[in-house]
Amino acid sequence: MVERSPSTLDLTYAALADPTRREILRQLRLTEARVTDIARPLPMSLNAVSKHISVLERAGLVRREIRGRDHFLTAQPAALAEAERWITDYTAFWEHRVDALAAHLESRQQHPAPEEQA
Amino acid sequence: MVERSPSTLDLTYAALADPTRREILRQLRLTEARVTDIARPLPMSLNAVSKHISVLERAGLVRREIRGRDHFLTAQPAALAEAERWITDYTAFWEHRVDALAAHLESRQQHPAPEEQA
DNA sequence: CTTATGTTCAACCAAGTGGTTGAACATCTT
DNA sequence: AAGATGTTCAACCACTTGGTTGAACATAAG
Structure with missing residues (x-):
């Protein structure tokens, strides 16, 4: 209410x-x-x-x-700017996560951590 | 209906x-x-x-x-892609128009030379 | 088995939406 | 002045939305 x-x-x-x-x-x-x-x-x-x-x-x-x-x-x-920014910020967050995941996987592939398994 | x-x-x-x-x-x-x-x-x-x-x-x-x-x-x-693309396509159309207008004004102001392209 | 937890389903309600028609208002044209 | 054109306002309607409550269903835990 x-x-x-x-x-x-x-x-x-x-x-x-x-x-x-x-x-x-x-x-x-x-x-x-x-x-x-x-x-x-x-x-x-x-x-x-x-x-x-x-x-x-x-x-x-x-x-x-x-x-x-x-x-x-x-x-x-111009009134679309805020709406567009919400989506781009949101998806950018994800791309960052995907990048981090990719980097993580890549680093593990190059220097495999002994205590983890694929 | x-x-x-x-x-x-x-x-x-x-x-x-x-x-x-x-x-x-x-x-x-x-x-x-x-x-x-x-x-x-x-x-x-x-x-x-x-x-x-x-x-x-x-x-x-x-x-x-x-x-x-x-x-x-x-x-x-990923489901946001289409929604984002609608807005970006839409605003891109405008930026193109604004660019074209700016180029037109600039070329008219500067010189009869038709070299546009920043 | 019984009980507690996680979730949805169903019915209801007030408010909003997307459409209609008919009237009113504002302005241009003759 | 009268008529035509452009637009909104007001009332109405069926449907949707965003919330509620109460019950039902599904699974986990004692």
């Missing part, structure tokens, strides 16, 4: 967990686009797309610039 | 979107652990933790090995 507000990392990963939202981001790699432009190729209502965009916006992955009645969206790839 | 089954990427990002599950993964960096071991430091019931572990398992991020009554969990960092 503590209901803390979700962290940036939570929001980012949750936003990326939906294929429609990833598709929207992919669409925004090329250029900015209006809500309607983004919705056109997607197999759902404009309102549904509008909701997806809010999720992306809340996660900081997309920024909105209102010009007249049009809302132009641009992707904010 | 088409209700396709969620992709691996969906499952992975959804699994990472919860701080409890990230904490579980962090705990499993060091060594394998039993469900009870994982649950002990967490501020929720064992059953809740059991559910979180299922989510991680369904995403392939954790593997379970049953020995007697104990279920030993090990992290599977």
Whole structure:
């Protein structure tokens, strides 16, 4: 019942967990686009797309610039940095362990410890 | 109503979107652990933790090995590869664009010489 | 055999998600 | 002013999620 507000990392990963939202981001790699432009190729209502965009916006992955009645969206790839770093740090930890294991095995192969057996 | 089954990427990002599950993964960096071991430091019931572990398992991020009554969990960092690649590919696209823009501006500023390549 | 330990299953609940439709609001065009 | 276009807001719905409790199941230990 503590209901803390979700962290940036939570929001980012949750936003990326939906294929429609990833598709929207992919669409925004090329250029900015209006809500309607983004919705056109997607197999759902404009309102549904509008909701997806809010999720992306809340996660900081997309920024909105209102010009007249049009809302132009641009992707904010920098917002992915934290999410990427979590994974790379995590896997880096493993690569270190694998390296250590490899080094250990190699050293044992070259100078076999007498009290251990393969 | 088409209700396709969620992709691996969906499952992975959804699994990472919860701080409890990230904490579980962090705990499993060091060594394998039993469900009870994982649950002990967490501020929720064992059953809740059991559910979180299922989510991680369904995403392939954790593997379970049953020995007697104990279920030993090990992290599977390789399962993060696809999720990481999506982000790196995405941001790489941007870095390319930024590089291209920088090169363009620089070449225009410096000289009519078309020698780009740092 | 009986009891304690480790884990899941099942039912429940409140809140969130991903979609819908219909209305409202804002702005551009005629 | 009137109409068309772009977008959000609000209500609704089915489903999922993250938590709970209580029971059941599986195995280890006395």
